[in-house]
Amino acid sequence: MRLDSDVRQRLLQREMRTYGRKNGFVTKGQAARLKRWLPVIGLPREARLADAGLPAGMPVVMEIGFGNGEFLAHLARAHPEWAFLGVEIYLPGVAKAVARLEDAGVIERCRISQLPAQYVLAHQVGEGELHGVYINHPDPWPKARHHKRRLIQKDFARLLVSRLEEGGFLKLATDKPDLAEWMRDILDATPGLANVAGRGRFAPREPERPLTKFEQRGLREGRESLFLHYVKTGHGDAT
Numbered sequence: 001m002r003l004d005s006d007v008r009q010r011l012l013q014r015e016m017r018t019y020g021r022k023n024g025f026v027t028k029g030q031a032a033r034l035k036r037w038l039p040v041i042g043l044p045r046e047a048r049l050a051d052a053g054l055p056a057g058m059p060v061v062m063e064i065g066f067g068n069g070e071f072l073a074h075l076a077r078a079h080p081e082w083a084f085l086g087v088e089i090y091l092p093g094v095a096k097a098v099a100r101l102e103d104a105g106v107i108e109r110c111r112i113s114q115l116p117a118q119y120v121l122a123h124q125v126g127e128g129e130l131h132g133v134y135i136n137h138p139d140p141w142p143k144a145r146h147h148k149r150r151l152i153q154k155d156f157a158r159l160l161v162s163r164l165e166e167g168g169f170l171k172l173a174t175d176k177p178d179l180a181e182w183m184r185d186i187l188d189a190t191p192g193l194a195n196v197a198g199r200g201r202f203a204p205r206e207p208e209r210p211l212t213k214f215e216q217r218g219l220r221e222g223r224e225s226l227f228l229h230y231v232k233t234g235h236g237d238a239t
């Protein structure tokens with residue numbers, strides 16, 4: 001079914017330019033869960049993360065483009081000491097994630113937005129408010145003329161760094177070597193970020209990571225994923 005446009009307008013995406021699909025069908029059960037939970041865990045466009053009612057003093061970890069929410073739910077179960085901000089522009093993904101988070105018993109420590117990560121970071125998250133950020137398999141946009149649509153860009157990288165606390169982490173994964181190099185080159189050159197594996201290098205796969213849908217898809221097609229791990233150094237130099 002289509003989610004009521006009233007619910008979409010009030011609690012989710014207002015028309016905002018993004019690359020990639022936003023709307024789609026949800027099941028009746030998913031629609032009911034969205035209506036129940038979004039007033040509690042949705043981060044409306046006008047709200048700031050700091051006022052979103054997360055437990056005071058709890059480090060907040062963000063996942064950008066959480067897809068079906070599997071990784072986010074796993075992370076929330078594995079880290080009861082963290083609160084979460086999940087951002088995903090595709091409505092059916094948001095609907096699946098809300099169901100997973102509720103079933104995992106972790107939903108009250110999570111805040112969810114269907115707005116683009118660029119907007120959320122620029123307008124709703126303050127400087128130094130994030131303990132960490134995960135970005136798993138961002139859209140690759142393989143054609144050269146579409147590279148400007150890729151999530152990781154020079155300005156976006158600077159915005160990300162400004163939202164991390166000192167010592168905070170940024171972890172990325174992709175199964176597309178060309179995108180992996182693109183992200184590494186931009187992030188290695190971003191002031192205030194240190195590549196934990198060393199400049200120009202990829203990080204080992206963390207054994208506790210669950211396989212995301214897109215990591216599995218890459219493996220089925222014969223591609224091992226590549227991983228990047230940065231920390232915010234607190235001084236302005238890229239390593």
Ligand SMILES: C[S@@+](CC[C@H](N)C(=O)[O-])C[C@H]1O[C@@H](n2cnc3c(N)ncnc32)[C@H](O)[C@@H]1O
Nearest residue numbers: 065067088089090116117136137139212213214
């Ligand atoms: C290739 S999928 C990867 C999904 C999941 N992270 C995984 O590894 O299976 C990329 C996801 O990023 C989302 N996305 C794309 N642009 C976004 C943006 N600007 N803000 C938030 N999410 C975005 C897409 O809707 C899509 O679900």
